[in-house]
Amino acid sequence: CGAGGSRRGGDVMPKQEKQVFRDTIQHHSKSFSFASSLIPGDARRHVEVLYTWCRRADDAIDLAPPEAQDDALAGLRAELDLIYEGGPSDDAMVVAMQDLVRRFQIxxxxxxxxxxxxxxxxxxxxxxxxxxxxxxxxxxxxxxxxxxxxxxxxxxxxxxxxxxxxxxxxxxxxxxxxxxxxxxxxxxxxxxxxxxxxxxxxxxxxxxxxxxxxxxxxxxxxxxxxxxxxxxxxxxxxxxxxxxxxxxxxxxxxxxxxxxxxxxxxxxxxxxxxxxxxxxxxxxxxxxxxxxxxxxxxxxxxxxxxxxxxxxxxxxxxxxxxxxxxxxxx
Known part of the structure; x- marks a missing residue:
């Protein structure tokens, strides 16, 4: 996926990664998937990235055994540090979120x-x-x-x-x-x-x-x-x-x-x-x-x-x- 800063100049996310984000919405929320399909173009992709990160974070906590949930939370907080600091990452989700929080000043x-x-x-x-x-x-x-x-x-x-x-x-x-x-x-x-x-x-x-x-x-x-x-x-x-x-x-x-x-x-x-x-x-x-x-x-x-x-x-x-x-x- 490359370094965290490698895609900041524009929306060049590979089609396969875009489809992964879209599939996540379709799998977890039929209602949200239907509504998001009404959003055009890049805006829809940005919404899908945000939803997928939120879903991934929720699953990281919800699916972890009780004794591992604190570690899962700590890992997510560290991931947020990386997202907001803009450091290099091989994780497509992190790279997409780095672009999102910078682009829209979240x-x-x-x-x-x-x-x-x-x-x-x-x-x-x-x-x-x-x-x-x-x-x-x-x-x-x-x-x-x-x-x-x-x-x-x-x-x-x-x-x-x-x-x-x-x-x-x-x-x-x-x-x-x-x-x-x-x-x-x-x-x-x-x-x-x-x-x-x-x-x-x-x-x-x-x-x-x-x-x-x-x-x-x-x-x-x-x-x-x-x-x-x-x-x-x-x-x-x-x-x-x-x-x-x-x-x-x-x-x-x-x-x-x-x-x-x-x-x-x-x-x-x-x-x-x-x-x-x-x-x-x-x-x-x-x-x-x-x-x-x-x-x-x-x-x-x-x-x-x-x-x-x-x-x-x-x-x-x-x-x-x-x-x-x-x-x-x-």
């Missing part, structure tokens, strides 16, 4: 926070309060939205907050969809204070066990509340879509519709997350893609008058002040 704090979110999983953090869950959502998904904003470009820095909110909304949706799988793995992301509100105070101590009807009801009501919260963050994300280019907004809106539809499928099951994993059929994804296209067409008059240009993004956002929606805001 603040180091974002991938650092992403790794901290993965460390929360490795440590088995107990989500006793909603604020802890929102911190987790910011770290593992909101930061990805921020990095994607640097890659895709936004009209004004204020749109960064909307990007964070979309990431948080999507992660809340994922958590609600995956309760059954996480439960079997001994993980519970639903905040304990929310469970207690619905009579499920003893639920965390039951992890992995069969649930009584009482606890199933508490879990269902908690999932309902989390999906309602996700809707608040989706609504904020919607207000920032005009801050993207037309094609980028089309792709992001399609992803937003598809992820929100996962939440709608959970609702159709009356929030009973143990009845099977909610998913969006391919035919429905195409329909939601058309819905996103319709919304994009309605924006044409605005975009004709207000031509898109990238704003400089010099200030990094930080949790919680730049990120959370306060109750008074909603």
């Amino acid at each position: 603040p180091r704090t974002y991938p650092d926070e992403l790794l901290e979110g993965m460390a929360m999983d490795a440590r088995g953090v107990a989500y006793t309060e909603m604020d802890t869950l929102l911190l987790y959502c910011y770290r593992v998904a909101g930061t990805v939205g921020l990095m994607m904003s640097h890659v895709l470009g936004v009209r004004e820095p204020e749109a960064l907050q909307n990007a964070v909110h979309l990431g948080i909304a999507m992660q809340l949706t994922n958590i609600c969809r995956d309760v059954r799988e996480d439960w079997a793995r001994g993980r519970l992301y639903i905040p304990h204070d929310l469970l207690e509100k619905h009579g499920g105070r003893a639920l965390p101590a039951q992890l992995g066990a069969a649930l009584s009807l009482q606890f199933q009801d508490a879990l269902a009501k908690s999932v309902r509340d989390l999906l309602d919260l996700a809707d608040v963050y989706y609504a904020s994300a919607d207000t920032g879509l005009r801050g993207l280019s037309w094609r980028a907004a089309l792709a992001v809106r399609a992803a937003r519709y598809i992820y929100a539809e996962i939440g709608a499928e959970v609702r159709k099951k009356n929030y009973d997350v143990f009845r099977g994993r909610a998913y969006v059929p391919k035919s429905r994804k195409y329909a939601l893609g058309l819905k996103a296209l319709g919304a994009a067409v309605l924006e044409v008059p605005f975009r004709t008058v207000n031509r898109f240009s990238r704003a400089p993004l010099s200030k990094a956002l930080h949790f919680p002040g730049d990120v959370l929606i306060l109750e008074s805001d909603g």
Whole structure:
């Protein structure tokens, strides 16, 4: 692959490496793969590089045995040092990320926070309060939205907050969809204070066990509340879509519709997350893609008058002040 600086003059990544990044998205996230296919040319490749690095980092932690997870995290932090320092590397992923962070000036704090979110999983953090869950959502998904904003470009820095909110909304949706799988793995992301509100105070101590009807009801009501919260963050994300280019907004809106539809499928099951994993059929994804296209067409008059240009993004956002929606805001 050559030294880290050997490709900095332009986009000359071999076709085989590009296909590896694209295949990673298609394998791990059908929804994200569908949405990213709407992004044109080089922008799509840049998105695929970023997604693949995030996926690789997550797998490095998630697939490592518990006793090796600290070493895996240390290795990822060392890899980030190499990425941001721009040193020589024979790793195609590192070389691609070196180009990406330099080209789009992605603040180091974002991938650092992403790794901290993965460390929360490795440590088995107990989500006793909603604020802890929102911190987790910011770290593992909101930061990805921020990095994607640097890659895709936004009209004004204020749109960064909307990007964070979309990431948080999507992660809340994922958590609600995956309760059954996480439960079997001994993980519970639903905040304990929310469970207690619905009579499920003893639920965390039951992890992995069969649930009584009482606890199933508490879990269902908690999932309902989390999906309602996700809707608040989706609504904020919607207000920032005009801050993207037309094609980028089309792709992001399609992803937003598809992820929100996962939440709608959970609702159709009356929030009973143990009845099977909610998913969006391919035919429905195409329909939601058309819905996103319709919304994009309605924006044409605005975009004709207000031509898109990238704003400089010099200030990094930080949790919680730049990120959370306060109750008074909603």
